[in-house]
Amino acid sequence: MTDELPRNEADLVAAAAEFAASEVRPHAAKWEKARALPAEVFQRAAAAGLTSAILPPAAGGGGVSMLCAARMADVLARADFGFAFALKVHANAANAVARRGTDDQCSRLLPDMIGGRRIGAFCLTEPGVGSDATAIACAARKETGGWTVSGEKAWVTNGVIADVLSVYVQTDARAGWRGIANLLVEGGSPGFTRGAPYDLLGGHAAGLCGLTFDACRVPDANLLLPPGEGFKAAMAGINMARMFVAALCCGMLADSLDRALEYGAARMAFGRPILANQGLQWELADVATDLEACRLLTDRAACTLDAGEAGIAECAHAKKFATRAAVRGISACMQAMGAVGLRADEPFGRHFAAAKMCEFLDGTTEIQNVVISRSLLRPFGLDAS
Ligand SMILES: Cc1cc2nc3c(=O)[nH]c(=O)nc-3n(C[C@H](O)[C@H](O)[C@H](O)COP(=O)(O)OP(=O)(O)OC[C@H]3O[C@@H](n4cnc5c(N)ncnc54)[C@H](O)[C@@H]3O)c2cc1C
Incomplete structure (x- = not known):
């Protein structure tokens, strides 16, 4: 699986697989039940080089390819989507600071983010705004020396623990996407509060909740992207995130297939292993074909x-x-x-809930169809509806 990666990247994928096996899989069912992820696990992930892999070397990162980062996401999601997605969102937030932040922002925030001591989050969605991100209403008013933020964010991965929040705000309601800026809100800022963790079908290690900003004061020094740049950056980030979601799905599907094959070869019914039944073999053969196709599409997107x-x-x-x-x-x-597949000590319930969640996050399946239709219709001078 890592044959085509250079040695340093293959080593990082191996480190991620080792971390998944020793630090994630044994705890995944417990985290799901507790509906929380211990903050220290980010620090252990940092020690294994997992928080900084995609950051540029100049910022203390590994500068790895998207293909390598996708493979890392895949092997981590085999153990637990919630953790793998939380780590991905954190790493993407740190990467945004590293690539777009000022020297001051990088020196103040990055060492702790890379070390897993301060956790990042991406805050675009709102209670009233999902797919149509241009319509965000969380407002930032310019004042001397900073911004005053008022509004709400919803569905924030890592929201329950994050303390470097990359918040998309509208600075001019009449300007549409051109008014959208990005501010880094730090945990503990006056006027900033977190809602209770969401009670969901699964994926609880991702620490989702809503956030409220009540005249929350953010200094100019924490402006990451000025009005006009925010929306473009959000869309570029979401595009990359879609490739990672595909990689996470490859991991969960591979883990499910491996376990079903292992179990089916040993489980006896009517005097023979259940896998001796052609109907079952063909069901799993179809899964294997889909998995191959998922990997090829993910690799192509990453490349x-x-x-x-x-x-x-x-x-x-x-x-x-x-x-x-x-x-x-x-x-x-x-x-x-x-x-047996229903038992909480088997991974299927967690993987199934997470796969369903993946159909919504970073743009729903229908929004992917809007994007794909746009690319099909463009040569004809038409736009997708
Ligand atoms: C597990 C999870 C983690 C998430 N993490 C984050 C996060 O960290 N940060 C963040 O900002 N957001 C996050 N989100 C929110 C996610 O990005 C939104 O759920 C997503 O953008 C869709 O918005 P919505 O759920 O409000 O659906 P809506 O926009 O309300 O859409 C409802 C339905 O209408 C359909 N629809 C909407 N517009 C069209 C159209 N033009 N054509 C056809 N159908 C359409 C949708 O496909 C969907 O089926 C997360 C979501 C989940 C489930």
């Missing part, structure tokens, strides 16, 4: 990004296909397990 291209359609294809294949395939693997 397109590595080539410096926008890869908008490639990332949308990968996300749409991989999330659908994961929901369908994890369910098929669960079916092959019989009732």
Whole structure:
């Protein structure tokens, strides 16, 4: 799986796999039940080089390719999507500071973010705004020396623990996307409060909650992206994130297939292993084919990004296909397990809930179709509805 990666990148994927096996998988069911992820696990991930891999070397990062980062996400999600996604969101937040932040922001925030001592979050969605991100209403008013932020954010991954929050704000309600800026809100800022952790179908290690900003004062020094730059950066970030969601789905699907095969080879019914039944073999063969296709689409999206291209359609294809294949395939693997697949000490319940969540986050399946349709219609001078 890592044959085509250079040695240093293959080593990082191996480190991620080792971390997943020793630090994540044994605790995943417990974290799901406790509906929380211990903050120290980020520090252990940092020590294994997992928080900084995608950051540029000049900022103390590994500067790895998107292909390598996708493989890291894949092996971590095999153990637990909630943790893998929380780590990805954190690393992406640190990467945004490293690549777009001022020298002051980098020196103040990055060492603790890379060390996993301060956790990052991406705050775009609001209670009233999801797919149509241009409509965000969380407002930032310019005042001497800073900004006053008022509004709410919803569905914030790492929201329950994050203390470097990358918040998209509207600075001029009449300006649409051109008014959107990005501010770094630090935990403990007056006027900033977190809601209770969301009670969801699964994925609780991702620490989702809503946030409220009540005349929250943010200094000029924490402006990451000025009005006009915020929306473009959010869309570029979401595009890359879609490729990572596809990689996470590859991991969960691979783990489900491995477990269903292992169990099916040993479980006896009617005097033979259940895997001796052709009907079951073909169900799992279809999962294996889908998994191959998911990996190829994910790799293609990652390589397109590595080539410096926008890869908008490639990332949308990968996300749409991989999330659908994961929901369908994890369910098929669960079916092959019989009732045992329902047990909390098996991974299927966590993987299935997470795959369903992946159909919404970073743009729903329908929004991927809008993006793909746009690329199909462009040569005809038409836009997608
Ligand atoms: C696990 C998880 C983690 C998340 N983490 C974050 C995070 O860290 N930060 C953050 O900002 N957000 C986060 N989100 C929010 C996520 O980005 C939104 O859920 C997503 O953008 C969709 O918005 P919505 O759920 O409000 O759906 P809506 O926009 O309300 O859409 C509802 C339905 O209408 C459909 N629809 C909408 N517009 C169209 C259209 N033009 N054509 C066809 N169908 C359409 C949608 O596809 C969907 O089926 C997370 C979500 C989940 C589930």
